[in-house]
Amino acid sequence: MPQNKIYIFDTTLRDGEQVPGCKLNTDEKIEIALQLEELGVDIIEAGFPISSPGDFASVEAISKVIKNATVCGLTRSVQKDIEVAAAALKHAVKPRIHTGIGASDIHIKYKFNTTREAILERAAAATKIARNLVPDVEFFCEDAGRADNAFLAKLVETVIAAGATVVNIPDTTGYCLPHQYGEKIAYLVNNVSNIDKAIISCHCHNDLGLATANSISGIINGARQIECTINGIGERAGNTSLEEVVMIIKQHEALGFYTNINAKKLNPISHLVSDTMRMPVQPNKAIVGANAFAHSSGIHQDGFLKEAITYEIINPEDVGxxxxxxxxxARSGRSALAYRFQKLGYEFNRNDIDALYEVFLHVADTKKEVEDADLEVLAKNHIAVTA
Structure with missing residues (x-):
């Protein structure tokens, strides 16, 4: 496998759909899955087949229509879960079962009421069952962000030996700082004897607003898959945002990584997911927010109009x-006012703009934003007075 390719694992249809009020029907899931494939996503996590008949049907239906991407189904480390997932994925060209269990002492004690040794046994058994059913098995070490590194390394080594092709290191609660998460990945790279036989995957949550930073730290330290969602939707504060990690990798060429994502499709699929899931995108959201390429400060506007790269590191057309x-x-300057008048077809000289600017400020002080209709009135009044 290419050492510098970052595989994009999209879980919009599984983790993203866990947001209250974002439930999708099968047709909606198929529509989004097809667009994810067009986007260039490597793996589509289509659902949790045993959780409901509807989820099983959706995973099965998506498996039938996706031709290039891997289709993945989530399970617990339970034989019945795994068998049901395999049945749902039977039509997939490239099926993957994603199974796993808690890795932190917090989960082992309070969630499973068991021991580390029992967790290792269950993990190995689940991985072997899954590997007997599909050739591609991903194992998640839940709450790895708070897990003891030595035990985590033992768990990772155990599941790779049992047949896992990908090992997911989730910061399930969004607890880690970027350097901590990166050090955890580096520890696994350096302390798991068979780590070369599997891909390490980052699955980060955004409880402290660090999901994107942690994922990037993860790949810098040896991970080669990022699990993410469109618009960063997901449990609680959300997951790593697909559009953010993709554009960080694209803009920071010095990192030496690449993805197969067609960036021009990022905004269209953002709108599709937002509309279908009835989940508005915050205006200041990076890459796909309504204000991502909007300038209102006079200083910024002046610099941008002279040379766009003074205040924009991404060409909006590059992300669709x-x-x-x-x-x-009211914070805008004369250059921005002249620019907007020019866009409306008015060619005013400097003296005209100086006069118009004084009137403009009075209007701007009474409104949050001066619209084209306001500018038309100002222009016509000015022309009438100076004619």
Whole structure:
């Protein structure tokens, strides 16, 4: 496998759908899955087949239509879960079972009421069952972010020996700082004897707003798969945002990584997921938010109009977004006002703009944003007075 390729594992249809009010029907899931494949996602986690008949049907239906991406079904380390997932994935061209169990002492004690030794046994058994049913098995070490590194390494080594092709190291509660998560991945790279036989995967949650940073730290330290969702949706505060990690990798070429994602499709699929899941995207969301390429400060507007790269590190067209926006407010300057008048077809000289600017400020002080209709009134009044 290419050492510098980062595999994009999208869990919008599984972890993303766990957001209250975001339940999708099978047709909606198929539509999003097809667009994820068009986007260039490597693995689509289609659902948790044993959780409900509807989820089973959705995973089965997605398996029938996806031709290039791997289709993945989630399970617990329970034989029945794994067998049901395999049945749901039987039509997939490239099926993957994603099984796992808690790795932290917190989970082992309070969730499973068991011992580390029993966890190792259950993990190995589940992995072997899954590997007998499909050739591609991913094992998640839940709450790895708070797990003891030495035990985590033993668990990872155990499941790889049992047949896991990918090992997922989730920061399930979004607890880790980026350097801590990166050090955890590096520890596994350096202390798991058979680590070369599997891909390490990052699955980070955003409880402290660090999911993207942790995922990038993970790949810098040896992980080669990032698990993420469109718009960063997911449990509680959400998951790693697909569009963010993809564009960080694309913009920071010095990292030496690449993905198969077609960045021009990021904004269209963001809108599709937002509309279908009835989950609005916050305006200041990186890459896909309505204000991601909007400028309202006069200093920023002046610099942007002279040279876009002064305040934009991404060309909006490169991510399928509308052109950059100059938003007129009381903080805007003359250059932005002249630019907007020019866009409306008015060619005013410097003296005209100076006069118009004084009137503009009075309007701007009474409104949050000065619209084109306001500018038309200002322009026509000015022309009438100076004619």
């Amino acid at each position: 977004a509308d052109l950059s926006k100059i938003v007129l407010t």
